[in-house]
Amino acid sequence: MMRKYWNKIKRTLQMLGIAGVSVLFIIGLSSAMKKQDKIICKxxxxxxxxxxxxxxxxxxxxxxxxxxxxxxxxxxxxxxxxxxxxxxxxxxxxxxxxxxxxxxxxxxxxxxxxxxKRPIIRLINKNRVSFYLTENKHLMPLSDIFTLRLLVVSGNIRTGISGIDSEEKLLFEKLIHLADFIERDPFWKAMISEVEVVNESDFSIVPIVGKHKVEFGDIDASMEEKFKNLKILYKEGMKYTGWTQYKNINLKFDNQIVCTKY
Known part of the structure; x- marks a missing residue:
């Protein structure tokens, strides 16, 4: 009987203790909030x-x-x-x-x-206006305090800094896909300096090394295969012919590379 009575008192004291702590917590929190309300920006x-x-x-x-x-x-x-x-x-x-x-x-x-914002391409449109394109399709102006070395894309581009032309949305998706591929491959990142837009389904590449231009064709499902074949030519073929023999390399044909000499 005494044990039962004692357990009841113990539970009551525990509940009072919890309630007391809760009250103190609420009072403390309220005080802290009042102090925070009065904080001045320094x-x-x-x-x-x-x-x-x-x-x-x-x-x-x-x-x-x-x-x-x-x-x-x-x-x-x-x-x-x-x-x-x-x-x-x-x-x-x-x-x-x-x-x-x-x-x-x-x-x-x-x-x-x-x-x-992180740009991935520097664009030069058909009016020779230059600006950046980010991976999220944001357009941003050039900066007066900072320059970033990026893939340059020029040529038949109507879009200006005010926003992407509604008829060029697919073109910009292709350019972002191309820039992402080049960025992830150290060989191509070091090799390619500029891409020229002939039209929405025809692109040319200007490499840093050599005096030739690469007629790439469209940026589509065959893109990676084209780059694979071109890399083989650069690494295996150019060591025999040299980098100044060709003025044009055409990748537009399936599984073929057509080279035109000077």
Missing amino acids: NVKIDIDYTEGLGFIDEEGVRNAMSRSGISTLVGKEIKNIDLSSIEQELDKDPFILKTEVYSNTAGDVIVKVYQ
């Missing part, structure tokens, strides 16, 4: 992601973008009154910024984390 820290070696935008550029977007001085304001998501949305409009994360800490810092 500093704006710009944190740019440079992990991929990109430098299209710097701290000054981010602060200028904030100023152009009408974001007034944050220092001195209560952080609870700063619309952090609005800052993200405005900075994401910058042509060099892929995405932005803005958050604060209890020390009064507002941290602006910036991720840059």
Whole structure:
């Protein structure tokens, strides 16, 4: 009987203890939230992601973008009154910024984390206007502070910096596919300097070595086989003929390479 009575008292004390801890936790949390509500912004820290070696935008550029977007001085304001998501949305409009994360800490810092767009092609359209194309089909202007060595694509391209022409969507899908293939192959990344667009289904390649042009044809299911055959010619055939014998190499025919001498 006494044991039963004691167990009942023990459970009651345990429940009171849990309730007490919960009350203390709620009081502490409420106090912390009240203190956080009163935190004043003391500093704006710009944190740019440079992990991929990109430098299209710097701290000054981010602060200028904030100023152009009408974001007034944050220092001195209560952080609870700063619309952090609005800052993200405005900075994401910058042509060099892929995405932005803005958050604060209890020390009064507002941290602006910036991720840059990564171009894979430098385009020169038919009007000789030059700009970049990213792997996500974003177009971005050239930068005054940073230059990236990329595959150059020129020729019959109508698209301008304002956006991809609706009739050239397939063309740009092919170019991204080609650039991705070249980027992943060290041999071709070192060998190819430029691609010329004749039309949406006809492309030429200008290698760094030699004085010839490669009539590649379409970028389709046969692309990898064409590159395989061309690599064999370069590695096995050119060591006998030299790199200056041919003015044209044609890959448009199935499983054939037609070379034209000077």
